[in-house]
Amino acid sequence: MLNFDFVLLHVADPLASAGFYSGLLGKPVVESNPGFAMLPLSEQVMLGLWLADEVAPGAPGKPGASEISFNVADVPALEKCHSDCMEKGMPILVDPVEMPFGHTFVAADPDGHRIRVVARARA
Template structure:
């Protein structure tokens, strides 16, 4: 079986989304051209940002219907990340909350994709 290596989000503006994720995650873009941008999430896993109106075949679904999750060490790290992202101006869809799997919060990217940060309990 092939290794998982790529997450792709359909976005309104690939360059704006590329700049957003590069700044948020502190990672450089490795591709940036009209309609597409890409950066590493971690070793061997890339995040692609493809302009929704240029995807072939045409993508179904609504804008902002994806979610990327980031695991952190503990509830304190969830709270610290929440404070940092809120200070950066990210829209927060869910403040830090204890759920059955752990502590989590959800922010939104410019297209409304959900960015979940969580620590398992």
């Protein structure tokens, strides 16, 4: 059985990306060097940030070609997160909007990776 425990993004500058995600998530960077950095997304899942030019085997995608998603408790929490992202100067790609899966917005990290925040629809 497979156990999901890692998300890896190809980035232009792992140290800068680690600083960005550490500030966004309030989590410490646990590994950091010019080619790779890592920090926890949750107790079970780590976020790896690999220098795109050193990915082995090489990948055809460019930094910014991925999307990661985070959920929040409710719409007020989503609106607070949206406001915090705007205050940090993050590019907002999609303002808060209701979608079939819940209320959501999309911001971008320094490489252009999409960061989706969702307040799940209640059944």
